[in-house]
Amino acid sequence: MGWQHGQLDRRRLLQGTLALGGLAAVGGLAGCSNEGRGDGGSQVADEAVALPTHVPWSGVTTDLVGQDGVSDAVFAYPAEPVSATDRQPGDGRDVEAFSMTTFPAPPGPQSNEFLQALNERLGFALSVSLVPTGDFSARFQTAVAGDQLPDLFTFFPKGEPGLPGMLQERAVDLTQLLSGDAVTRFPFLANVPTESWRSAVYGGKIYGIPIPRGPQSSIVLYGREDVLSDEGVGMTVASAAELHDLCRDLSGGNRWALDKTPIRVLRQMFEIPNGWSEEGGAFTSALEHERQLDALEAGRALVADGLVHPDALVAPNPQRKTWFVSGTVLLMEDTFSAWPGFHTYEIPAGFLLGAIVPPLADGGGQAPIWLGSPTHNITAVGKRAEDRAESLLEVLDYLAAPFGTAEHLFKNYGLPGVHHTLQGSDPILTEQGKSELQLALRYLGEGPWVTYQAGSPEIARSQFEAQSATVPTAVRNPSLTLFSETESRKGGQIGGDIASVENDILLGRRPVTDWTAAVEAWKRDGGDQIADEFAEALALSAG
Template identity: 60%
Template sequence: MNTLHIDPRITRRNLLRGGLGLGAFAVLGLAGCSNEGRGGGALATNASVALPTYIPFDGIPLDLKGTNGVSDTMLAYPANPKALTDGPPGDGQDIRALAMTNTSIPPSVDRNEFWQALNERLGCSFAVSQVLAGDFTDRFQTAVAGDQLPDLFTILSGQVPGLPGLLAERATDLTDLLSGDAVAKYPFLANIPTESWKSTVHGGKIYGIPIPRGPVSSQVTYARQDLLEAQGITAQVSSLDDFHALCKELTSSSGRWALGQVPRPYLRQMYEVPNGWTEAGGKLVSANEHEGQEAALEAGRRLVADGLVHPDAFSVEQPQRKTWLVNGTITLLDDTFSAWSDFSNFPISEEFRLAVVPPPLAEGGGTANIWLAGATHNITSISAKSADRAEALLGVLNYLAAPFGSAEHLFKNYGIEGVHHELKGTDPVLNDKGRSELQLSLKYLAEGPWVNFLAGSPDVAQAQYDAQTATVPTAVRNPTEGLFSETGSRRGPQIGETLMSVETDIIAGRKPVSAWGPAVQAWKRGGGDKIRDELQKALAERES
């Protein structure tokens, strides 16, 4: 099999419980809303903002330096990590935060040694209210409506209507504190690449810090390589027919299915469907209108009709699918490059190994290109009510963004040696207590640049690097990344969900594939064409 080892994540509200990843939202036109606030009349104003100066941290040598978008990689954790800060950050006052999570909720602070140790290091009580990713948008809107946003809050790209106005009213303007060389006061935030900061600029002001991800948020399809080898399966996945045949071979009557969900982005990539939008002759065209859509939907429908997809695929969240992959109930699952580390929170066996299965062109003759994710996963803003504490809160976020290999990073990600992790050589390997207590969503509040690494498994880190090297440099970008459509922010989710409902009905066999065309026309009339026009204007302004 033409595969490479690696990693998975993602869920927004399950909506129709179809388990779509972010790549699918791009196809449905919602990606035009991502990295909000940089389109329309505000674009020129945004362009005048001096983004934070990029000051890369180079104090810790890297084993494998990424190029052409590939993430840096470490095969072993540095020995005896040194502290890069001196004393607690912040002002000693309590901090409240609202953040998403893709994992189970950890024990409360009174039963959580890591949380207690975090409070001690921060010199305050750090209260994090966590919400499952699928429910986060609703919870965020409720907090906004009730004027209950805490000191720090995360914002997911493309899911907040009227975001520029909301931030102007509810978030602290951080421009003077972070613009240009001012960011040097917060060296770990200055270590975040410039491209990611673009998503924090709205209405000509900086309203948060970015969580940089970029290529590692791109979706791929994984296989349980150890299970394939145990069955002696060496089939080449060189076309859609080969993939379908592989799924049949991996499905048995003894309670094992090939797939945990229909790999919709993967199938679309086989048919070279664009990443959200494509630009042709100076005009934007939605990927919803691409000629390969119906063929990809038919391929998904066949997988379901032939019983190759778990029967509960449409009714569960992604963490459950990961559990199926771990226990061998399924063999294939699509998720993101960055999600490999999530499996360290599962009771996996020593034999457990994943492989990335690159998408072939549907008719054969080569490998299709994956879709490149945006540079930023989410942003973290400071409440306008906490504006007088902005510098102190930025100090805390700076602490949480400490670079890989530092003592601060080691604690944030692995807790206390002998309590939450044990050393395997120089690598901190989480134990059950660590896997449970560390899930505080800190990585969604502040994070430095992504580094491929899995404690105790240098082969996996190497495989991550190899898989990204093979796929990321040729990955397809969304030309509207960084642009804003007001219609997209307000109407996009509604019309996108309606279109997704039709898509799910087609794949589940409740509607014919021919229902897609009329549904796309309804999407266009309902706001899709207006979204295109707004993005087209923003694109022209950006390029002028």
């Protein structure tokens, strides 16, 4: 058994981020929750669950310690990583897994030295069926409908219709094995922060292992600091008008300031809530905020003035990053987690990445950013593997070995001299490593995020400083741990409808004032029901 690449499913479901819709092709509707737990009437049980005890692992001393939600940073990989385990995980039987991936398919088991070495260390054959994220929802639902979920499977919180009921039927209840101090039997799972565990609770039961991200999913406006510095332009703007002026200064010829309209950053600048606002137990969608029209007008003006790349509508994200690295565009909206990824491209000499801290649109101070989801995805144990649940948790515990351990080094960088070379104590991936390691193991089991860039301590410091300037005051989405059945079933559809309107507005095809009617349609077609279900869930959780 070994790696398997999933065939594309013929069905295509609308890929959206539920309550506020999918990313619009130019601007991107954001503020969307990617978390959830419980079902209508189960929130009381959810609150009663004793979440796994958090026991931070202290085996590695970090160079910079984050405060108020900021991730720790490390400048160099430990020179002599210690083994954190003394035996092979699991029960010796082969394990099959189903997971998402954002990378091209790696070589199969017969020609993949990393997979061969991994299986030798595990003591069994790990077979991972990999599905591109764009096809994941359709493939996942096909597997559920056909009762084909394997020993381990990943899913996005709130990402599938009827998720609580599906988990009750298809996943193992792990509450007795993980609740409270029981998790300490799996020390690396106990190392996962409490906030991430909240999204693994559905119907009053713990149904999986969260993959923690801390603040890494928060949005930032990146800038080519090296180019801006050479042209005598700073990385600081004091208002939306100054951002527009900066974009005009950076555009011309075969160069544009922006890869796409940074509508999420603009919404932050206009102090629009992160997805939802809650007051007195009532929920209001950010789509209804009075300054939405101002943010959309600011985005429309950027496009109208030719400051956004003309292929923004159709270009995939890797193409956008190529533009950014080559200097075709100089500003790009992305997540903190994307920061290290820019350095996997062939970067020019002197390449320096920075972040523009968003100002209040009208000036007068710094705008609070939207805090991203603390959890990327969940890994569950399939119902048919219930008799192996404890041993499979051992496997996930092994995969969640913390940064700085020998297990983490191997999982992320493979064999020395084959998959990586050392630059000092830092592992630098070889071409073989970049190809063979893409088995999506980080989506099966992972420890808390540590800000680190092999061979480039200045990158870790820059990212830490950018987070320290923005994360402590970031605005949280109040619906993160609340489940709405309407959101799970209709959120993608109604979100896609309003995303289409947003696109047309940003491209100048429709007037900004059309937004009001689009929001009313969204509310009528399910948005108001989602708000009511969130309010009911919140009331139940409060007892």
